[in-house]
Amino acid sequence: MNVPDDLLYTESHEWIKREGENIRVGITDHAQSELTDVVYVELPKMDRQANAKEAIAVVESVKAASDIYAPVKGTVMEVNKALEADPGLINREPYGQGWIFVLKIDNADDLKQWKDAEAYRKQIG
Amino acid sequence: MNAPTFPLLLDRGEDEREESKLEAASDYVAFLRNICLSLVSLVNEAAPKQTPLYDEHVRLDAKMVPFAGWLMPVQYTSIVQEHQAVRNTVGIFDISHMGQLIVEGAGTREWLNAMLTNNIDKLDVGMGQYTFLLNERGGIIDDLIVYRIGDQKFLLVVNAARTEDDFAWLQKYLCAPIQIENRSANFGGVAIQGPRIGELFHALFGKGIELPPRNAIVDLPFDGTKVSVARTGYTGEDGIEVFFRANDAVKLWNAALEKGKPFGIKPCGLGARDTLRLEMCYPLNGSDLSPERNPIGAGLGFFIDVTKPNFIGRDALLKTKEIGPREKLVPFRMKNKGPPPRPHYAVFHNGERIGEVTSGTLSPSLNWGVGMAYVLAAHAKIGAEIAIEIRGQKFPATIEKKPLYKKSAS
Numbered sequence: 001m002n003v004p005d006d007l008l009y010t011e012s013h014e015w016i017k018r019e020g021e022n023i024r025v026g027i028t029d030h031a032q033s034e035l036t037d038v039v040y041v042e043l044p045k046m047d048r049q050a051n052a053k054e055a056i057a058v059v060e061s062v063k064a065a066s067d068i069y070a071p072v073k074g075t076v077m078e079v080n081k082a083l084e085a086d087p088g089l090i091n092r093e094p095y096g097q098g099w100i101f102v103l104k105i106d107n108a109d110d111l112k113q114w115k116d117a118e119a120y121r122k123q124i125g
Numbered sequence: 126m127n128a129p130t131f132p133l134l135l136d137r138g139e140d141e142r143e144e145s146k147l148e149a150a151s152d153y154v155a156f157l158r159n160i161c162l163s164l165v166s167l168v169n170e171a172a173p174k175q176t177p178l179y180d181e182h183v184r185l186d187a188k189m190v191p192f193a194g195w196l197m198p199v200q201y202t203s204i205v206q207e208h209q210a211v212r213n214t215v216g217i218f219d220i221s222h223m224g225q226l227i228v229e230g231a232g233t234r235e236w237l238n239a240m241l242t243n244n245i246d247k248l249d250v251g252m253g254q255y256t257f258l259l260n261e262r263g264g265i266i267d268d269l270i271v272y273r274i275g276d277q278k279f280l281l282v283v284n285a286a287r288t289e290d291d292f293a294w295l296q297k298y299l300c301a302p303i304q305i306e307n308r309s310a311n312f313g314g315v316a317i318q319g320p321r322i323g324e325l326f327h328a329l330f331g332k333g334i335e336l337p338p339r340n341a342i343v344d345l346p347f348d349g350t351k352v353s354v355a356r357t358g359y360t361g362e363d364g365i366e367v368f369f370r371a372n373d374a375v376k377l378w379n380a381a382l383e384k385g386k387p388f389g390i391k392p393c394g395l396g397a398r399d400t401l402r403l404e405m406c407y408p409l410n411g412s413d414l415s416p417e418r419n420p421i422g423a424g425l426g427f428f429i430d431v432t433k434p435n436f437i438g439r440d441a442l443l444k445t446k447e448i449g450p451r452e453k454l455v456p457f458r459m460k461n462k463g464p465p466p467r468p469h470y471a472v473f474h475n476g477e478r479i480g481e482v483t484s485g486t487l488s489p490s491l492n493w494g495v496g497m498a499y500v501l502a503a504h505a506k507i508g509a510e511i512a513i514e515i516r517g518q519k520f521p522a523t524i525e526k527k528p529l530y531k532k533s534a535s
Contacts, residue, residue: 058464
């Protein structure tokens with residue numbers, strides 16, 4: 001399972017990419033392979049505030065709907081509109097074109113609680 | 126935790142010296158017994174059973190989930206791919222979790238006719254029919270297929286989750302010399318379904334052997350053993366269901382996968398089984414059917430023969446027929462691309478809540494959201510506009526005709 005070294009990871013299988021004051025968020029290769037066949041993505045509203053661990057998006061597979069959480073407190077700056085037409089991007093490029101949203105984070109220290117690649121690899125065994 | 130061993134507790138000679146010690150010991154035995162009992166119930170709840178094909182599923186890297194008391198594959202590679210294999214080539218499912226009850230003895234035919242809704246007298250030996258087991262209120266205990274395998278001998282293939290209840294229910298009404306046996310633990314089963322079933326059937330059972338007719342069941346020799354092959358299924362595609370001794374499961378499974386290779390066979394899990402049956406509007410017991418629902422409301426009156434003088438639930442069904450069911454099960458299709466409908470989502474019409482979704486998914490064949498819902502009878506009209514509430518937002522949908530998916534004539 002692909003777990004890039006340069007990202008942070010949450011318990012709930014989101015990946016976090018630091019981009020200055022922002023973070024880009026998606027779901028991991030492991031998560032997409034567990035879900036398989038993503039058929040619908042409900043994106044968060046632009047400019048909305050989100051608390052840490054608040055469900056702000058939904059990824060639906062054939063079988064079930066799964067909440068996607070804001071890893072830290074922040075404001076939604078970008079959403080990946082491409083997923084509306086092609087939700088399968090999450091399966092094909094979970095760390096690339098399959099990103100879900102960008103958050104402007106309130107406090108960079110909030111990121112310290114999340115796992116590095118090594119710790120996440122351990123979590124998914 | 127270090128618990129004393131049993132020999133210590135049972136060593137009465139030592140305990141008799143001190144009365145209180147003996148009491149303490151017997152208390153401890155009771156305590157241990159309670160622990161054992163709660164462990165047994167814990168194990169029963171926590172440890173789902175494994176089918177004879179469990180190791181094969183694990184070898185194929187299936188995602189295993191507990192279902193109806195069994196550990197079953199929900200998917201091997203992808204629900205969509207497995208679904209397409211059944212629609213376009215052929216797929217194989219483990220259905221060993223399903224229950225097999227054998228009923229036999231003089232008078233069985235008449236007796237089963239009073240237990241089940243469909244008319245067993247229509248069955249020649251070697252034929253099967255879809256039917257219901259109802260309670261006195263007409264509520265559905267189970268939907269099942271009954272095969273006549275002898276003049277007074279019948280095989281009932283029932284839902285995994287209902288096997289014990291069905292067995293107990295039938296036993297309650299049993300009268301000598303009729304006998305009923307729960308053979309579920311001795312049997313395994315697979316469903317092999319898809320348009321290339323004919324070719325695979327011949328590859329498995331021999332060129333000169335004919336597929337049994339629709340709804341028929343035959344015993345066929347297979348690799349030194351014998352299996353029962355029925356021309357039935359739950360996918361809407363042509364196919365067979367094969368029942369065999371649990372010991373023969375691995376042999377048959379692997380032979381089908383090997384010989385099915387040229388035809389594009391895929392092992393298929395419960396995920397695809399669910400999307401395939403839903404496209405056909407075949408009901409799922411526990412979701413679309415329950416003891417609170419009767420076959421008339423479920424739109425399955427075709428499998429009830431009210432001309433039979435007596436069967437359990439008949440009076441209740443006649444009453445439902447007379448006054449009409451309060452709610453009806455209807456298939457629907459979402460109007461726009463959007464989130465797929467799911468069980469328990471509320472159904473609305475002009476802002477009024479009129480029902481609830483019982484099955485819903487994104488149909489892999491249509492690439493569109495579809496489902497089935499119980500709605501107030503007055504709204505249950507083909508073409509009617511309804512709305513499905515998904516996470517607080519209402520999405521328009523239309524009530525459709527069965528089935529939701531029809532193969533285009535090719």
